[in-house]
Amino acid sequence: MLTTQARRLCRWLLAAATSLPALTLAASCPGADPEALQWLDRMSRSSHQTAYHGVVTLQRGEDMQVMQISHSVNGDNSSEQLTKLTGQGAQIVRESHPLDCVHTGHRLLQLGSNLGAGECGVAEYYRFEVSKGERIAGRQAVRILVEPLDMYRYGYLMELDSETGLLLKSSTLGRGDLVLERFQFADLSYGSPMPSSADVEVVHEASHPLPDSAMSTADVSGAWAVGWLPRGFVVTDSRSESNGRRTYTDGLAAFSVFLEPLSREIRSGEGIAREGSTLSYTRGLSLDGQPVLVTVIGEVPVNTARMVADSVRWTQ
The missing domain is CATH 2.50.20.10 (Lipoprotein localisation LolA/LolB/LppX)
Incomplete structure (x- = not known):
């Protein structure tokens, strides 16, 4: 923390x-x-x-x-x-x-x-x-x-x-x-x-790695992307498409999206935890038959996190 x-x-x-x-x-x-x-x-x-x-x-x-x-x-x-x-x-x-x-x-x-x-x-x-x-x-x-x-x-x-x-x-x-x-x-x-x-x-x-040399945060097979963002939010890193994290900011607020592959399907639903202005939103999804866990962590309202998580898609 x-x-x-x-x-x-x-x-x-x-x-x-x-x-x-x-x-x-x-x-x-x-x-x-x-x-x-x-x-x-x-x-x-x-x-x-x-x-x-x-x-x-x-x-x-x-x-x-x-x-x-x-x-x-x-x-x-x-x-x-x-x-x-x-x-x-x-x-x-x-x-x-x-x-x-x-x-x-x-x-x-x-x-x-x-x-x-x-x-x-x-x-x-x-x-x-x-x-x-x-x-x-x-x-x-x-x-x-x-x-x-x-x-x-x-x-x-x-x-x-x-x-x-x-x-x-x-x-x-x-x-x-x-x-x-x-x-x-x-x-x-x-x-x-x-x-x-x-x-x-x-x-x-505190580490300060070069974006292209940063280590992957998850073993994700296949490229993925966030299909919807609030206007003004831009990606902050240029990591490899195979990793499991994307981070976005509009200059004042910031949030990260994590994608974790699962070995089996989980019950549909969502988990929400708040600490001050920081929200952790977790949702299980099935992307083209692959069960995944999507987590949004950052300083945004819950509806924003929900819409971001729902928009995650494979790109290939």
Whole structure:
């Protein structure tokens, strides 16, 4: 579970440095808020390019986790350390991540020249509203309300550092603006990272394999594909067609689809488990007579996961 939390924090703690001309944005994307798009572009850069450290909280219902996070920048590389301070002591370390390595989620928020070409990115799938935020971890914030334009994704309430664009607080909003999950800095400092003060029992080194060299997650005979996706979601990896996983993002939300062959038919039905904004949806299917188990895990509503799972098909 700590690995899942780390991936989510890495998505939330994206990055900020440059802004875009408001007139260009308004002309290219008349339905979008130019100021909001500027802040999204800044947010998508800040944590990647800025050295900082602090303590964050992650709340899901009654459950509250506290973590210490450090991010350092050394030349053309960055390093991160995420240490869990509650429950079992555990730590995730990622060393020497190239600053010029831009992942799919970052790229979808770094709108840049795409806006000038009339591509509005996430502004086609979300509505944004900018206002003055609160003080968080001693920093004045800018608040961005993110409302989905369809039923296939969640909304967000974000608070960004008004000076750096770093994400200070994020709430994931379900139907009726119900807060499913909340991440927030309790303490934040910029500059050289502080050493970990936790008594760590487990250390996990986060891997960063090249897409084409990644190992398969399941022994799947035959190529398969997801036939339906919510608008705006794109695949994030270029793995071999023979593996058992596909991952998708729209820049703000992400989910993965797993396909596992079964040796025998199982009873029809579905399994659903939720933890905060993260859903695990499992369904047994028969594809051309081959029994398989399809699992969708990610930050999407259950109806989205169900429709994605039902659309899985063999491609040959």
